[in-house]
Amino acid sequence: MPAEGRAPAAPAKAALDVDRVSLRYATEAGIVTAVEDVSFTVRTGERLVLLGPSGCGKSTLLRAVGGFLKPASGEIRLGGAPVAAPGPDRMVVFQEFDQLLPWRTVSGNIAFALRRARGLSRAEAREVALDWAGRVGLGKFADAFPHTLSGGMKQRVAIARAFAVQPAILLMDEPFAALDALSRRRMQDELLGLCEETGATCLVVTHAIDEALHVGTRTLVMSPHPGRIAAEYDVPEVARRRGTPQFAALEAEIQARLFGGPRAAAEEVVDV
């Protein structure tokens, strides 16, 4: 049922290639393989979601794409060029609230990123930053310091900062996981709005099935220990809207897959 939805938009140009990537890291207990031989492509304009239970290596994979850790094998390419280090062509929105610089205001955080990443002048950066603060509904808080904001507002600033830099791809690491349920839904809608408005290419990591369906255009379901891609679902427009039968059907199907795998009983399962 999933695949014959609307085919992904016309010229399927690859923005990001993850090519047979394995990720390992050393712990006291020895070498842990977080991700084993994973390949996928994110096409320009697409919103790809990596969905899976904790321990499936989805966040580690996102960090590797961000350039924060090197693959043990395989290659990650952005627009054809191998990823070697972190950079503003892959802006990351993290789950944690402390990703903002506490010593800069809302507009200051956005403007600083613009100056560093896009080389804008102070005045230009400030102008663009104020515009983006307004677009995420924080116009009145442009001169507020992050510690005076709520968690949802901080995530908005981080999202505005990431969009403002106009990266080749936006990376989101469970950006709403630390928010309460109501804020989370509202933020998902707002994020969707921004994505559709800007046509941004996104790679989103989440453990919530409804978030994956609502926000993404395509979902890769990952299985843990070590992380592998277990299934792929194209999410057609109608299945992205909460409350439609298609949404419910797809959610049930993914849930069944996550719960019903051969090792399901032993796994920690997705909480929705």
Place this chain on the structure above:
Amino acid sequence: MSDGTLPVSAATSPARPMSLSPRARQAVILVALAAIWEIYARWLGNSLLLPTFFETLTALWTATLNGELPDRTLASLSVLLSGYAIGIVLAAAITALAVLNRWGESLLSLLTSMFNPLPAIALLPIALLWFGIGASSVIFVIVHAVLWPLALACHAGFRAVPPTLRMAGRNIGLSGPSYVFALLVPAALPSILSGLRLGWAFAWRTLIAAEMVFGASARSGGLGWFIFTNRAQLETANVFAGLLAVILIGLAVEIFVFATLTRLTVQRWGMEG
């Protein structure tokens, strides 16, 4: 904002009637202490052992007007500031080394655990041996007093910078010096400031003590020397005036320098521990 949350407003304690501000409470306590001092000294009636509060104030006033106390203070402060500045530069260098590589880190933790517990004044004999009598010996012990606690505080501050903040910084393209100065230093500022505060207090104490130990042949002695000579001449009111001057300068630096810096930075940014 549309998620219905409100910004947290700082310090909203309900105003209670009849309650004094912390500053006012402290002022009341100060007046009370001065009164107790005055009454006890008058009752004792021996100004060689304990001059009254007003005798002390008078002595402070006289010594200030005749220029002796300001001269002594300037002498002390100039030595202190040189030592403090050198200490800060060395602490920055050794912390940088510790941030940059593991050998540097081991070096720093070894040196701080060795030298931090060693009272600076205990180095004075060696300082005298190496640098002779004079300002350089005192500066040497002050550097020792400032360097270790400050380096320790800075390093702890750098290490406590949250990993997410580090990644966010590298993400927007900070690296090398820009990563250190635009990210690590401001993020570690609360620790750095408390290290500077601690270093200042250690330096000040060490200075006064060092001046007393070998001030005898230093021609232009500082405050410690002022206290020491006045004791020798049984000018007890002047001794107390010297001590009062030490306290007042310490308070002034705390209020005008450190408290102001803290208010303008870490307090404003909500980064206070």
